[in-house]
Amino acid sequence: MSMSDTPVHDQVSGRADTLSMSVDSGKRKTIVMKFGGTSVGTIERIRIVAQRVKAEHAQGRRVAVVVSAMAGVTNQMVGYCAELDPLADPKEYDAVVASGEQVTSGLVAIALQALGVPARSFQGWQIPLVTDDAHGKASIDGVDGTELLKCLDNGIVPVIAGFQGVGPDNRIATLGRGGSDTSAVAIAAAIHADQCDIYTDVDGIYTTDPRIVKRARKLDRITYEEMLELASVGAKVLQTRSVGLAMREGVRVRVLSSFSETDDDSGSIVVDEDEIVEKELVAGIASSHDEAKLSVRGIPDRPGIAAAIFGPLAAANINVDMIVQNTGVDRMTNMTFTVGKSDEAAARAVLEKAHGIIQYGELETSHNVVKISVVGVGMRSNAGLAATMFGTLAERGINVQVISTSEIKISVLIDSEYKELAMRALHTAYGLDKKEEPST
Amino acid sequence: MSMSDTPVHDQVSGRADTLSMSVDSGKRKTIVMKFGGTSVGTIERIRIVAQRVKAEHAQGRRVAVVVSAMAGVTNQMVGYCAELDPLADPKEYDAVVASGEQVTSGLVAIALQALGVPARSFQGWQIPLVTDDAHGKASIDGVDGTELLKCLDNGIVPVIAGFQGVGPDNRIATLGRGGSDTSAVAIAAAIHADQCDIYTDVDGIYTTDPRIVKRARKLDRITYEEMLELASVGAKVLQTRSVGLAMREGVRVRVLSSFSETDDDSGSIVVDEDEIVEKELVAGIASSHDEAKLSVRGIPDRPGIAAAIFGPLAAANINVDMIVQNTGVDRMTNMTFTVGKSDEAAARAVLEKAHGIIQYGELETSHNVVKISVVGVGMRSNAGLAATMFGTLAERGINVQVISTSEIKISVLIDSEYKELAMRALHTAYGLDKKEEPST
Structure with missing residues (x-):
């Protein structure tokens, strides 16, 4: 992984x-x-x-x-x-x-x-x-x-x-x-x-x-x-x-x-x-359509759930990128994550085979997602940069489905129809726009 | 050479x-x-x-x-x-x-x-x-x-x-x-x-x-x-x-x-x-248009003429193939020989440069020639095979300009317009024609 x-x-x-x-x-x-x-x-x-x-x-x-x-x-x-x-x-x-x-x-x-x-x-x-x-x-x-x-x-x-x-x-x-x-x-x-x-x-x-x-x-x-x-x-x-x-x-x-x-x-x-010398907080914004989102819903919440799902995927040499887990009120939990599109079929097969062990309710797949990433060494020291991202997307009514972060990167998975809107808004919000033109 | x-x-x-x-x-x-x-x-x-x-x-x-x-x-x-x-x-x-x-x-x-x-x-x-x-x-x-x-x-x-x-x-x-x-x-x-x-x-x-x-x-x-x-x-x-x-x-x-x-x-x-086991006297007949004929005419006949002509050509890395020398009644001699077409210009230049030493009258070039070769291991033991070639060509009125031989080959240089006639006549004369068809 x-x-x-x-x-x-x-x-x-x-x-x-x-x-x-x-x-x-x-x-x-x-x-x-x-x-x-x-x-x-x-x-x-x-x-x-x-x-x-x-x-x-x-x-x-x-x-x-x-x-x-x-x-x-x-x-x-x-x-x-x-x-x-x-x-x-x-x-x-x-x-x-x-x-x-x-x-x-x-x-x-x-x-x-x-x-x-x-x-x-x-x-x-x-x-x-x-x-x-x-x-x-x-x-x-x-x-x-x-x-x-x-x-x-x-x-x-x-x-x-x-x-x-x-x-x-x-x-x-x-x-x-x-x-x-x-x-x-x-x-x-x-x-x-x-x-x-x-x-x-x-x-x-x-x-x-x-x-x-x-x-x-x-x-x-x-x-x-x-x-x-x-x-x-x-x-x-x-x-x-x-x-x-x-x-x-x-x-x-x-x-x-x-x-x-x-x-x-x-x-x-x-x-x-x-x-x-003059470091900018954020260097750039990238997007990727190479992800498929898988949601495993209705899993009885108990210790070891993550291992039960991701162990078999790792054994099948499938890279899992972004992960989010939501636990509901009814002691059922949902696990949502992304894999490379080319691994989607293999991932489904692995999870269907492991159904007896994981005991999930349903398995959903979506291609209708895009991953938007903001990258910059400034993230190491400036915690507010993540808040800027979520605030900017929320203002535009864009729902963040999954989040992943590394030392100098924040990635969010959103509905792909918001891709251009999100990128332009974030580009402005992080002060990346060209100086010569008005950034309205 | x-x-x-x-x-x-x-x-x-x-x-x-x-x-x-x-x-x-x-x-x-x-x-x-x-x-x-x-x-x-x-x-x-x-x-x-x-x-x-x-x-x-x-x-x-x-x-x-x-x-x-x-x-x-x-x-x-x-x-x-x-x-x-x-x-x-x-x-x-x-x-x-x-x-x-x-x-x-x-x-x-x-x-x-x-x-x-x-x-x-x-x-x-x-x-x-x-x-x-x-x-x-x-x-x-x-x-x-x-x-x-x-x-x-x-x-x-x-x-x-x-x-x-x-x-x-x-x-x-x-x-x-x-x-x-x-x-x-x-x-x-x-x-x-x-x-x-x-x-x-x-x-x-x-x-x-x-x-x-x-x-x-x-x-x-x-x-x-x-x-x-x-x-x-x-x-x-x-x-x-x-x-x-x-x-x-x-x-x-x-x-x-x-x-x-x-x-x-x-x-x-x-x-x-x-x-x-059953060797045939002649294996085949080939033709080549890759030769240029050079004639050096009007050379005062004296010992060392061949060396004076072919020495500089050899020094210039030009291969000479067929050679014939005719000595006339007036103590003048003519030397005719062939080189590869791609060497013709170089050969002319070499000979023009050596004019002072060779003291020839004129230098002539012709492309209008074809080399016809008859090849067969039978030539080693059967002297009559050469006679067949000359007789066959003479009967058709084809003039042989230069001759060269090796152990198992006779080559003649003829006017290129006789190429097909010569080849067909020789093919028949040496008994090479297909059995199934009449050889008239």
Whole structure:
């Protein structure tokens, strides 16, 4: 029953430490530039990416590049595998799907060379970037920075195929969808990069989704903890695992647009709390539709009820997120909680099987819910922030069904039809609205 | 000035010998099945390939599969590289282009598993199949059969990405266009296969091109030497290098169709001369348009003329194929010879530069020529076979411009407009016509 889906395996070996210490890279900034699928979606866009890299290289920076597959290619490969066998062997799936990043790495290296920038491609097995054997959704066990640092020391730009590594079985392993962000952070840690720039199709991290709240504001800085919570509760800009890894390894991650002009101050940067001078109480508001609400009603109230319900769910590897228990006057209790939508059917089956033990009256499921989360390091010291949330929602007549909190987050489950209203109201209430526009 | 373009580097290590000796594979036949790009061009065709492999596997055979990229994919990748840089770094070109075979190997493994056949893919670096560092057209330096034999011993079908290996620099290297045939033969040698079956879009090796000579006959058997000569003078069915490697390693190569029903006697087999009981004097007739004719006229006749002409050409790495020298009555001599069309401009430049030394009158070039070659082991013992060629061509009024011979081959250069006439006449004269139809 974990509160977040962040795996804890990803780690980076210190094998490269000795080498990096011995070279004089003290004055030159080392950066990782990561480009997603849309940024390298065509040959023309690959040329633009190469120009961006050249511009950094020309400033005397040591640059390593991490790339995704050209947009659409991964889906095509996944489609091929599924057409042959919807339950295709993950090891073969990985060999097929990882080819997309292999192609991009070679093409970007060619594009850089054509601009006069020395470059070479690296596949996961060539680095090596070693993963565990969970093919299709592997975690990084270690990255050997030696070969990459040799390139950087010689003025060569390594262009690394993201999303892939090599497992203990000497076979290609992929990190799961969006894994290129995690690759980039792991590479940045292994080469002791000063910064990991994630080029994407938005120009930074916002206080909330600008498509829902027009007054959403781009954040210049956000802490790892806040970004991690926001990513885990619905913000899509960075993969949760990549943020967790960046936090553990102390990698400064910057998110910026690959489709507009940028400079050293562009985008949003994810850093340690110590680096942020003027801390805001609340960093952002996220929403998630990935929850299903289950209510187990009419349970005879007795000790051990929670264990009787959540024990079997944990045994079935089902993550339970938010929980609320209401005890009625008639000595009957109701337990309401959320699970991931993809786990709903399995959760129902587990509970129906356990009916004899729990002896509940009825089991209800609802999809008609949305989880709204407010995240900010200010919550640690300011108890009034929770009250602001409940007060704001109550004023709008929005009923809170379930509540969960962590050190720097409050999440509420509400009826999904109130989603936009709740987000806009909370955005204003927490003082997150853009200054330029009136916050009425 | 070699007579053929067969490289001599490809070799197969015996590293797997000890292992293969220790297992009891005495009674079970081991075969390699190689499928070209059109045979795996769609998901549906990949399913058909898997069914063919399953049929062999079900007979209790130990089967290894070698695959090309899906038809069209390699050209797409080559196009991407060329669009970025027509002179793309061969190492990056290799990383990009080799992805095609990687995808097919994984997909064929999935298709086999879906049919209940245990299978796993192998990339060149996983075997490893080690090449030299001539990226883009690498030769095989050695194949370690250990991992492949482990699979076979466990009833698993290894599905190997053809066309690719790993260079001494730990980078992906490709073997040049058509290199998957060579991969298949090298794999067959490494796992001591009884036979290497090359599935393609024709149903065997013919006495000549059936599109030109309707009475062309499929050969049940042909010797390595004959196939090697035929491949080097224009027969396209097998890559020259693959035949040379098969000959040196003693791999029986069978060519058969992947688009029709086949059995153990289908197609044509390339074997050692000793295995052919009823030898035919002539195996086949091939034609090639890849030659350019150069004539250096009006050279003062003196010793050392040949060295003065061919020395600089050799120094410029230009292969000269056929040579004829005519000395006139006026103490002037003419030298006529052929080079590959792609070398023509370079050859002209070399000769123009050497004009002061050679002191020739004029330099003429012609593309309007075709090389017709008759190949057969019978030539070793039967001098009359050459006479048949010249007599047949003379009867038709076809002028022979240049002649070259090897132990088992006679090639003549003629005006290209006589190509079909010459081929049909020679086919009949050497008794190669199909029996069923009248040979008038």
